[in-house]
Amino acid sequence: MTSFEPGTELPTQTYTVTRADLVRYAGASGDRNPIHWSDRVATSVGLPGVIAHGMYTLALAARALDTWAGGPGKVRELGCKFTKPVVVPDDEHGVEVVVRGTVKNVTDEGVQVALEVTCGDQKVLGMPKAVLGV
Amino acid sequence: MTVEASLAGRTFPPTEPYVVTRERLVEFAHATGSTYDGGAAPATFPIVVAFGAMTALMEDPSVGISLHRVVHAEQRFTYTRPVVAGDELTATLTVDTLRQISGADIIGTRSEIVDADGRPVCTAFATLMHRGEDA
Numbered sequence: 001m002t003s004f005e006p007g008t009e010l011p012t013q014t015y016t017v018t019r020a021d022l023v024r025y026a027g028a029s030g031d032r033n034p035i036h037w038s039d040r041v042a043t044s045v046g047l048p049g050v051i052a053h054g055m056y057t058l059a060l061a062a063r064a065l066d067t068w069a070g071g072p073g074k075v076r077e078l079g080c081k082f083t084k085p086v087v088v089p090d091d092e093h094g095v096e097v098v099v100r101g102t103v104k105n106v107t108d109e110g111v112q113v114a115l116e117v118t119c120g121d122q123k124v125l126g127m128p129k130a131v132l133g134v
Numbered sequence: 135m136t137v138e139a140s141l142a143g144r145t146f147p148p149t150e151p152y153v154v155t156r157e158r159l160v161e162f163a164h165a166t167g168s169t170y171d172g173g174a175a176p177a178t179f180p181i182v183v184a185f186g187a188m189t190a191l192m193e194d195p196s197v198g199i200s201l202h203r204v205v206h207a208e209q210r211f212t213y214t215r216p217v218v219a220g221d222e223l224t225a226t227l228t229v230d231t232l233r234q235i236s237g238a239d240i241i242g243t244r245s246e247i248v249d250a251d252g253r254p255v256c257t258a259f260a261t262l263m264h265r266g267e268d269a
Contacts, residue, residue, distance in 0.1 A: 015167060028165040029182055054206050055181050059166040062177035073174025079210025
């Protein structure tokens with residue numbers, strides 16, 4: 001169990017995303033937009049290639065929160081802007097998404113966590129943050 | 135084409151009840167590299183139910199949205215309790231705000247997700263950006 005004090009930097013979580021993950025997520029979430037599995041469609045709308053669902057990336061942030069909180073079901077608030085796409089190459093290596101978290105405040109409402117979610121040197125989510133009931 | 139101006143403040147009918155099964159939760163957790171331990175659903179799972187409400191909004195011919203012009207710009211959840219297997223969830227979507235910024239419609243939606251007894255589970259706030267013809 002992590003200790004939550006304002007200023008605490010939570011252990012960085014690194015996740016790999018592959019095309020196979022996106023196909024599974026499309027099925028599990030019901031979001032079958034072809035920009036998440038077809039290079040042909042993705043490039044036709046001006047994207048560099050197939051991109052991860054924004055909600056997939058936010059789900060990875062939630063996964064990090066579960067790890068820090070010691071299990072699922074502790075998230076009271078979670079949100080972000082979808083600012084930059086996570087481009088996922090068509091190979092077996094995929095791409096790495098890194099989730100960092102810092103405790104901002106601890107109140108009666110819970111533990112406020114400021115997140116930073118990056119792919120390469122780019123922040124892919126805008127102002128991602130959460131409140132944990134721990 | 136822009137979105138119908140009277141859209142702001144409009145509430146859409148509730149979605150059909152979504153029965154949360156253990157299998158669905160296992161599948162969702164695995165898709166994001168997690169494991170499902172039999173208890174609380176992954177935090178972003180309610181998007182599955184909210185997505186149904188958003189799809190109904192986007193496909194409603196009276197609204198004037200072209201699906202291929204929509205970008206999911208922002209998402210936020212507040213939770214009353216975690217989703218668990220056995221829940222029967224419905225989402226009721228309200229368009230809270232509608233703004234035009236440089237040729238795009240910015241649609242602020244709120245989906246109230248409740249259980250079979252009508253008790254609140256989660257609220258999903260989604261901002262959708264609908265690009266105009268020239269944007």
